[in-house]
Amino acid sequence: MTDATRGAISLQVNGAEHRIDVDNRRTLLDALREDTGHTGPKKGCDFGQCGACTILVDGRRVVSCLTLAVAAQGSEITTVEGLAEKDELRPVQEAFVRLDGLQCGFCTPGQLCSAVGVLAEHAAGWPSAVTADVSPDCPHPPLDADEVRERMSGNLCRCGAYPSIVRAVLDAADERAEVAR
Amino acid sequence: MKEFAYSRANGVREALVMVAEQENGRFLGGGTNLVDLMKRGVEAPDLLVDVRSLPLAGVREDDDGDVVIGATTTNSDAAAHPEVRRRYPALSQAVLAGASGQLRNVATVAGNLLQRTRCAFFADLSTACNKRVPGSGCAALAGVHHNHAILGTSPSCVATNPSDMAVSLMLFDAVVHYETLDGEGEIPLSRFYRPVGDTPHVETALPAGALITSVRLPRATAGERSRYRKVRERASYAFATVSVAADLEVRAGRVHEVRIALGGVASHPWRARIAEEELRGGPAVPERFRAAAEAELAAARALPHNGYKVTLARNLIQSVLTEIAG
Numbered sequence: 001m002t003d004a005t006r007g008a009i010s011l012q013v014n015g016a017e018h019r020i021d022v023d024n025r026r027t028l029l030d031a032l033r034e035d036t037g038h039t040g041p042k043k044g045c046d047f048g049q050c051g052a053c054t055i056l057v058d059g060r061r062v063v064s065c066l067t068l069a070v071a072a073q074g075s076e077i078t079t080v081e082g083l084a085e086k087d088e089l090r091p092v093q094e095a096f097v098r099l100d101g102l103q104c105g106f107c108t109p110g111q112l113c114s115a116v117g118v119l120a121e122h123a124a125g126w127p128s129a130v131t132a133d134v135s136p137d138c139p140h141p142p143l144d145a146d147e148v149r150e151r152m153s154g155n156l157c158r159c160g161a162y163p164s165i166v167r168a169v170l171d172a173a174d175e176r177a178e179v180a181r
Numbered sequence: 182m183k184e185f186a187y188s189r190a191n192g193v194r195e196a197l198v199m200v201a202e203q204e205n206g207r208f209l210g211g212g213t214n215l216v217d218l219m220k221r222g223v224e225a226p227d228l229l230v231d232v233r234s235l236p237l238a239g240v241r242e243d244d245d246g247d248v249v250i251g252a253t254t255t256n257s258d259a260a261a262h263p264e265v266r267r268r269y270p271a272l273s274q275a276v277l278a279g280a281s282g283q284l285r286n287v288a289t290v291a292g293n294l295l296q297r298t299r300c301a302f303f304a305d306l307s308t309a310c311n312k313r314v315p316g317s318g319c320a321a322l323a324g325v326h327h328n329h330a331i332l333g334t335s336p337s338c339v340a341t342n343p344s345d346m347a348v349s350l351m352l353f354d355a356v357v358h359y360e361t362l363d364g365e366g367e368i369p370l371s372r373f374y375r376p377v378g379d380t381p382h383v384e385t386a387l388p389a390g391a392l393i394t395s396v397r398l399p400r401a402t403a404g405e406r407s408r409y410r411k412v413r414e415r416a417s418y419a420f421a422t423v424s425v426a427a428d429l430e431v432r433a434g435r436v437h438e439v440r441i442a443l444g445g446v447a448s449h450p451w452r453a454r455i456a457e458e459e460l461r462g463g464p465a466v467p468e469r470f471r472a473a474a475e476a477e478l479a480a481a482r483a484l485p486h487n488g489y490k491v492t493l494a495r496n497l498i499q500s501v502l503t504e505i506a507g
C-alpha cells in the first residue's frame with residue numbers, strides 16, 4: 001500500500017547523509033532529535049517563539065520547529081554539533097565558554113547557531129531594525145551591543161545570560177575583524 | 182495534526198493543478214505561519230504543495246522602473262535588497278521590525294501577506310471565533326482584547342492583521358500579482374484585504390486556488406525618506422501594538438505629498454487617507470500632523486481595553502511625520 005502522507009527521505013546533517021522514514025507531519029527539529037540523533041537543537045516552545053531549536057540550513061539560521069523534515073530534503077543542515085572544526089571550537093563558541101555566555105545551557109545550541117548566522121548576515125551588509133539608516137549607500141554599520149541585542153532577539157534565555165551572550169558575540173565579531181585586518 | 186501529503190512543484194502551472202485537484206490543498210512557503218496553525222489544529226490541509234522550488238525568488242526592476250519582488254523571496258532577502266533599501270526604505274524597516282532573523286530567513290513575501298491574525302481566540306479551538314468557525318461568535322469582544330483593532334471593526338470580529346511588511350506595502354501602493362488556471366491577474370494592495378463585515382473568514386480578494394507570483398512596487402511611489410516605526414510590548418521579537426509607515430514631501434514649508442499607513446489597528450493595514458487629505462497643501466508643522474491624525478481616528482471604536490491605541494496611533498503619526506519633516 002502506498003501512503004502519500006509518509007515516506008523515506010534523506011537529510012544531509014553536518015556533512016553526513018541520513019536516510020530516515022518519516023511521517024510528513026514530522027518537524028525537522030523532531031527528525032534531528034529523534035531520528036538522526038542530533039540532540040543539540042532544543043525544543044523550547046515548538047512554535048517559533050524562543051529560538052532554542054535554531055540550526056543553519058544552507059548556511060542560514062532558521063528555527064527547526066516550524067520547518068517540516070520533508071521540506072528540508074536537499075538542503076545542507078548544520079546543528080550545533082557541526083559548528084566546530086574537529087576539536088577546534090569556532091571563535092564564537094570559544095567566546096561563549098570564556099565569557100560565560102550561558103548558565104543552564106538549554107538555549108546555548110540555538111544561541112550559538114544564531115550567532116554564527118548573525119556574524120554572516122552582518123558581514124554580508126544586512127541592516128537590522130536598529131540600523132539608523134538602511135540605505136545601501138551608508139557605510140557598513142559596526143556591530144555594536146544594540147545591533148547584537150536586536151539581531152539576537154530571536155533567541156530567548158530563561159536564565160537571563162543576555163549580558164554575557166552579547167559580550168561573547170561582540171568578542172567573536174572583534175576577533176573576526178582582527179583576522180580580516 | 183491531521184495527516185497530509187507533501188509535494189514539490191517545479192512549475193507554476195504544476196503547482197496550480199496539484200492544489201486544484203485536492204479538496205483541501207494548500208501552498209507551503211516558509212511554513213512559519215501555516216505549520217504553526219496546523220500544529221494548533223486551526224489549519225488542516227490534506228496536501229501541501231511546496232512553492233519554494235518554483236523559480237519565483239528574487240528582486241528585479243521591470244521595464245517601467247517598478248521593483249518586483251518574487252513571491253518566494255525570503256523576508257530577509259527582500260529587506261536586504263539594495264533597491265528596496267534605497268527607494269523603499271520603509272519596506273526594509275517594516276520587514277526587519279517583524280519576527281526574528283531566523284523566521285525572516287525562511288518566511289516568504291507571499292506567506293507574509295497571507296499570514297493569519299494572532300488573536301489568541303483564533304488560535305484556540307476551545308473558544309468562539311467567527312474567523313475560524315463562521316457564525317460561532319467572537320470571544321474577544323468580552324475577553325482579552327487589549328491588542329485588538331480600533332478601526333474598521335464589526336460586531337463579528339475585532340482581530341488585527343499582524344503583518345508589518347503589509348503596512349509598508351500599503352504605503353507604497355504595492356500591487357499583488359497572481360496566477361490561476363485561468364491565467365494571470367493583479368490586485369492593488371488597497372483592495373487585496375476585504376472589509377470585515379459579517380464575513381471575517383474571507384480575508385482577501387485573491388481567487389480560490391490562486392498562487393501569488395510577485396509583489397510590485399510602483400516607481401512613482403518610491404520614497405527615500407519614508408519611515409516605518411513600530412511600538413510593541415517589548416523592544417524586539419513581538420507583534421505591533423501600533424505601527425506607522427509614512428512618507429512626506431515638504432516644499433516651501435507646505436505638505437506637497439504625504440502618505441500614511443497604520444498597522445495593529447485594523448483587520449488589514451490601514452491607509453490613513455483622511456489624514457493625508459487634511460494635510461495636503463497645508464503647513465508641515467507638528468500641530469497640523471496631530472490634527473490630521475485626530476481626524477483620521479475620529480472613526481475609531483475602542484473596546485474596553487484597547488482605547489490606548491487611539492492615543493498611541495495619534496502620537497505615532499505626529500511623531501513620525503515630524504521626524505521626516507525634520
Ligand SMILES: Cc1cc2nc3c(=O)[nH]c(=O)nc-3n(C[C@H](O)[C@H](O)[C@H](O)COP(=O)(O)OP(=O)(O)OC[C@H]3O[C@@H](n4cnc5c(N)ncnc54)[C@H](O)[C@@H]3O)c2cc1C
Pocket residue numbers: 047048049207208209210211212213214215216217232252253256278279280281284287288289290291292293294295296343344345346391392393394418419420421
Ligand atoms: C514567533 C513569531 C513571531 C512573528 N512576529 C512577526 C512580527 O512581528 N511581524 C510580522 O509581520 N510577522 C511576524 N511573524 C509572522 C511571519 O512574518 C509569518 O509567519 C511569515 O511571514 C509567513 O511566511 P511563510 O512563507 O512562512 O508563510 P507560510 O506559513 O508558508 O504560509 C502562510 C500562508 O500563505 C499561503 N501561501 C504561501 N505562499 C503562497 C503563494 N505563493 N501563493 C499563495 N498562497 C501562498 C499558505 O498557503 C498559507 O496559507 C511571526 C511569526 C512567528 C512564528
Ligand code: FES
Pocket residue numbers: 042043044045046047048049050051052053054063064065066
Ligand atoms: S522550539 Fe523552535 S523556536 Fe522554540
Ligand code: FES
Pocket residue numbers: 101102103104105106107108156157158159160161
Ligand atoms: S542559559 Fe539557561 S536558558 Fe539560556
